[in-house]
Amino acid sequence: xxxxxxxxxxxxxxxxxAGFIMRVAQSFLNLTSGxxxxxxxxxxxxxxxxxxNRFDTTMTPLIMLAGALxxxxxxxxxxxxxxxxxxxxxxxxxxxxxxxxxxxxxxxTQDISKDLFHVAAVFNTSRADTFRKLILPAISPxxxxxxxxxxxxxxxxxxxxxxxxxxxxxxxxxxxxVEAGDVAEAFAAILAVGxxxxxxxxLVFGRAERWIRRWxx
Amino acid sequence: xxxxxxxxxHQMELKNVSKEYGQTEDPIPAIQDVSFNLHRxxxxxxxxxxxxGKSTLLKMAAGLDKPTSGxxxxxxxxxxxxxxxxxxxxxxxxxxxxRTVTGNVEYGLEVQGVPxxxxxxxxxxxxxxxxxxxxxxxxxxxxxxxxxQRVGMARALAVDPEVILMDEAxxxxxxxxxxxxxxxxxxxxxxxxxxxxxxTHNLVEAVELADKIIVLSTRPARVKKILDVDxxxxxxxxxxxxxxxxxxxxxxxxxxxxxxxVRRRISRVPEFQRLTDIEAQS
Numbered sequence: 230x231x232x233x234x235x236x237x238x239x240x241x242x243x244x245x246x247a248g249f250i251m252r253v254a255q256s257f258l259n260l261t262s263g264x265x266x267x268x269x270x271x272x273x274x275x276x277x278x279x280x281x282n283r284f285d286t287t288m289t290p291l292i293m294l295a296g297a298l299x300x301x302x303x304x305x306x307x308x309x310x311x312x313x314x315x316x317x318x319x320x321x322x323x324x325x326x327x328x329x330x331x332x333x334x335x336x337x338t339q340d341i342s343k344d345l346f347h348v349a350a351v352f353n354t355s356r357a358d359t360f361r362k363l364i365l366p367a368i369s370p371x372x373x374x375x376x377x378x379x380x381x382x383x384x385x386x387x388x389x390x391x392x393x394x395x396x397x398x399x400x401x402x403x404x405x406x407v408e409a410g411d412v413a414e415a416f417a418a419i420l421a422v423g424x425x426x427x428x429x430x431x432l433v434f435g436r437a438e439r440w441i442r443r444w445x446x
Numbered sequence: 447x448x449x450x451x452x453x454x455x456h457q458m459e460l461k462n463v464s465k466e467y468g469q470t471e472d473p474i475p476a477i478q479d480v481s482f483n484l485h486r487x488x489x490x491x492x493x494x495x496x497x498x499g500k501s502t503l504l505k506m507a508a509g510l511d512k513p514t515s516g517x518x519x520x521x522x523x524x525x526x527x528x529x530x531x532x533x534x535x536x537x538x539x540x541x542x543x544x545r546t547v548t549g550n551v552e553y554g555l556e557v558q559g560v561p562x563x564x565x566x567x568x569x570x571x572x573x574x575x576x577x578x579x580x581x582x583x584x585x586x587x588x589x590x591x592x593x594x595q596r597v598g599m600a601r602a603l604a605v606d607p608e609v610i611l612m613d614e615a616x617x618x619x620x621x622x623x624x625x626x627x628x629x630x631x632x633x634x635x636x637x638x639x640x641x642x643x644x645x646t647h648n649l650v651e652a653v654e655l656a657d658k659i660i661v662l663s664t665r666p667a668r669v670k671k672i673l674d675v676d677x678x679x680x681x682x683x684x685x686x687x688x689x690x691x692x693x694x695x696x697x698x699x700x701x702x703x704x705x706x707x708v709r710r711r712i713s714r715v716p717e718f719q720r721l722t723d724i725e726a727q728s
Contacts, residue, residue, distance in 0.1 A: 353528050363542070
């Protein structure tokens with residue numbers, strides 16, 4: 230077990246290593262691409278489910294069923310279909326991120342007061358403006374919660390698939406370091422991932438949260 | 447335009463408006479054959495027992511809902527959807543919580559594409575009118591109920607409508623604040639000469655504000671009576687004319703409610719229940 234100081238020192242020297250930085254960046258890119266892919270698919274579906282009851286009653290049970298599948302167990306099948314590599318990592322990240330994003334946006338949409346839609350209608354708001362000026366700000370608290378949850382969940386699954394399918398990200402770096410007996414290096418990499426997660430949380434979600442706190446009841 | 451002629455023409459007309467809910471084979475009537483006219487600049491109050499369909503009627507006037515039969519005309523044209531000259535104030539205030547007071551008031555103009563500077567001029571004017579100058583930068587959560595409804599009023603006024611529909615606008619506000627707000631609405635009505643339609647179950651409120659009171663029956667809502675309130679403004683609630691007007695409308699509503707209660711009681715007695723069942727089958 231390496232000491233904390235040793236881990237930090239290893240991390241400090243790893244940060245000078247372009248290869249290390251590239252691997253962290255690669256993992257982060259896979260994660261972010263997966264989440265954006267999930268958002269692109271989940272958002273329209275969740276809005277439909279939130280606004281149209283009939284769609285919700287048919288679609289949501291199916292999505293719940295899919296969400297109950299253990300994503301870790303899907304990994305080997307996915308790798309078999311897509312083949313190892315970044316595409317597989319992005320796909321599984323998107324799959325995992327889909328569910329928290331879908332359910333939070335759906336709930337946020339269902340919670341929008343009917344009267345607000347009436348206001349939009351009374352002032353003859355166009356469809357595009359109803360989306361931009363009513364739906365989007367109204368669901369923003371839940372949307373950011375969903376994305377935040379996705380970031381938390383999906384890091385782990387991305388690292389897992391990297392180890393499993395040999396993607397040149399930080400997951401594989403960690404597993405190789407452990408195999409080589411360099412535990413300090415593995416810990417340094419884990420610490421880098423943690424710091425990355427905190428950084429994103431502060432920069433992106435912290436800012437969104439401050440804006441939401443200004444107006445939410 | 448000649449004002450006397452203007453007052454004689456009907457600005458808003460409801461002609462045999464009915465609304466049914468549910469399937470076409472077995473509809474549940476909510477509103478039945480409601481007809482009345484409004485003059486330009488008139489203050490009308492629609493009163494009736496709660497749940498009688500008053501708000502549905504108002505939503506149809508706003509173009510948010512369609513009558514099953516009959517028609518609603520605005521300046522002679524049928525109302526088939528929201529109209530730029532018809533605005534609305536809501537019981538729940540219905541402010542956008544993520545917009546400041548200014549943002550809420552300018553909303554109607556913003557979606558019409560009015561330039562920012564022009565919008566801000568209107569916002570200032572109407573915030574002044576509703577007594578909220580100096581609160582422009584606050585968010586709704588920082589306001590009291592009465593202040594929120596003032597924002598709702600300013601938002602409705604900002605698009606310079608000809609008709610302002612108010613759905614129980616004072617019901618969710620404490621009575622002291624509501625009273626001041628009513629007085630201000632009466633002032634705004636006198637000042638702007640716009641047409642106001644207020645749905646309420648508060649009879650004192652109706653007598654205080656209305657030129658015309660439309661009394662609706664219990665569900666399905668029909669027009670029970672249309673009364674003209676010809677009292678001097680500003681109205682003094684302690685004067686005998688005021689009290690008399692209030693009493694006569696109260697008597698009307700009480701009569702309406704009592705017939706329904708009797709009908710309901712009868713239907714609870716088993717024998718009568720059977721009778722009504724047989725009646726229904728035949």
